[in-house]
Amino acid sequence: MDQAFFAHMPPTSLDVHVWHTESERLEVTADNPLQALSLMEAPKLQDLILYPNAHLRQLIVRHCPLDGVTEQFRNLRELRILKIEQCCLTGAFDLGVLLAFYNLTSVSLEANHITEASLLVNETAAEPEQPSKLARLDLSSNRIEYFHLDAVHLFPALKELLLGRNKLATFAGGSSSTFLPALVMLDVRQNLLTELDLSGCDCFSLLYLYASSNQLTSFPVFGDSTVNIKVLDLCNNQLTVRDAQQLQKQQRLTSLLLSQNEFSSFTTETETELPSLVRLELYDNQLESLDLRGWKLPALTQLRVSQNPLKSIPDDLLARYPNLTKLICFCPDVDCTWIQRNVANMRNGNFEMSVAWNGPKSIGKGYRCVTVPYVGCVRCPFKTNSGQ
Numbered sequence: 001m002d003q004a005f006f007a008h009m010p011p012t013s014l015d016v017h018v019w020h021t022e023s024e025r026l027e028v029t030a031d032n033p034l035q036a037l038s039l040m041e042a043p044k045l046q047d048l049i050l051y052p053n054a055h056l057r058q059l060i061v062r063h064c065p066l067d068g069v070t071e072q073f074r075n076l077r078e079l080r081i082l083k084i085e086q087c088c089l090t091g092a093f094d095l096g097v098l099l100a101f102y103n104l105t106s107v108s109l110e111a112n113h114i115t116e117a118s119l120l121v122n123e124t125a126a127e128p129e130q131p132s133k134l135a136r137l138d139l140s141s142n143r144i145e146y147f148h149l150d151a152v153h154l155f156p157a158l159k160e161l162l163l164g165r166n167k168l169a170t171f172a173g174g175s176s177s178t179f180l181p182a183l184v185m186l187d188v189r190q191n192l193l194t195e196l197d198l199s200g201c202d203c204f205s206l207l208y209l210y211a212s213s214n215q216l217t218s219f220p221v222f223g224d225s226t227v228n229i230k231v232l233d234l235c236n237n238q239l240t241v242r243d244a245q246q247l248q249k250q251q252r253l254t255s256l257l258l259s260q261n262e263f264s265s266f267t268t269e270t271e272t273e274l275p276s277l278v279r280l281e282l283y284d285n286q287l288e289s290l291d292l293r294g295w296k297l298p299a300l301t302q303l304r305v306s307q308n309p310l311k312s313i314p315d316d317l318l319a320r321y322p323n324l325t326k327l328i329c330f331c332p333d334v335d336c337t338w339i340q341r342n343v344a345n346m347r348n349g350n351f352e353m354s355v356a357w358n359g360p361k362s363i364g365k366g367y368r369c370v371t372v373p374y375v376g377c378v379r380c381p382f383k384t385n386s387g388q
Helices: 004-007 071-075 093-101 243-246 336-341 342-346
Strands: 015-018 023-030 036-039 049-050 058-062 081-085 092-093 104-110 113-118 135-139 145-147 160-162 169-174 185-187 209-210 232-233 256-257 279-280 302-304 326-328 369-372 376-381
Touching: 081 336, 092 093, 185 376, 336 342
Parallel strands: 015 036, 023 049, 036 058, 058 081, 081 104, 092 113, 104 135, 135 160, 145 169, 160 185, 185 209, 209 232, 232 256, 256 279, 279 302, 302 326
Antiparallel strands: 369 376
16 A cells, blocks of 8 residues: 555545555555545555654554554554554553553454553653543453553543453452543453452442453452442353342442343342342343342332243232333243233233243143233143043
8 A cells, every 4th residue: 555545545535444455565644634544454464654644533454464553653643543453463562552642532452362451660650741531442352361450540531441352360450449530331241250359449430340251259349439330241150149238339220130140049138229220130040939038129120030940939029119011031930820810910011921932842841831812822731631
């Protein structure tokens, strides 16, 4: 991609999107007026030459042998968005190099081969000349095994930190308080975490915590200021016991997602109120009874408990949770008499109880599928008389 490529562009064009190029060298000159340049596939690109440029605001490079962020990137002083994805970045990545981009708001290094992301000591010896504007940092789909929140403490505007699909075995919130005043979303999905300790994180703006598909055996631990979480996703872990103490801190929690864990019971001995909780998901656990004793959930509207070996559901479920408008319970072992007693709630759509959602084969030997009007299929045991 020599300068002849850019010379043939219309003079009014400020954005270039290249799906594929065989070029081995790319130059961005000082007089190049482009504001956005995207190379979606550049398998032979070896040399990236960046002269001081006050125009380029977005640079996206994917599928190329680029193996680092060189000093030349500092020449792009107006850069807002930088994406180096599915390239060849390997080993340790020093987040301190991003401090030189005073206008940078979004960085994605997704799907490289980074094994560590940290701030080097010499980069943190002095405060940067201007505070970083970085709001989104995407390090997902790498090979990072350890991450410490101190690595981003010089990014006060950081709102989204994405670390999903790595090999994280340890995630630390800081021995002392790490102040991240703008952090809204933390994503550590699909890692190897057995615990998640955020007690050292001063993150009062944190609203969304996604930690599904790990190996958590205990609930996350929150610091005293982290009390505004709205969505807590802990699906597909190894949780067996709820932690009412940690949940009690989250009085603004609206969605609690605990599906695909190992709960055999979901009661609490200490009365616990979550006044804002609207959605509770417990499907694919080991619950035999839907006894939510001890939980005060006045705003609960959605309760999903499918794929549990449920045998009993309280008849006063709606009395306890009067705002419940959707109970989704595809559980074949629920007693038919309970279904008949609550048929009105099924006909008005409050309860969905069909057990044949995986087809007739899911009914099982020794049972028959009985269709209740406006309800769907329910599973009932039956006996056959001799000769019939």
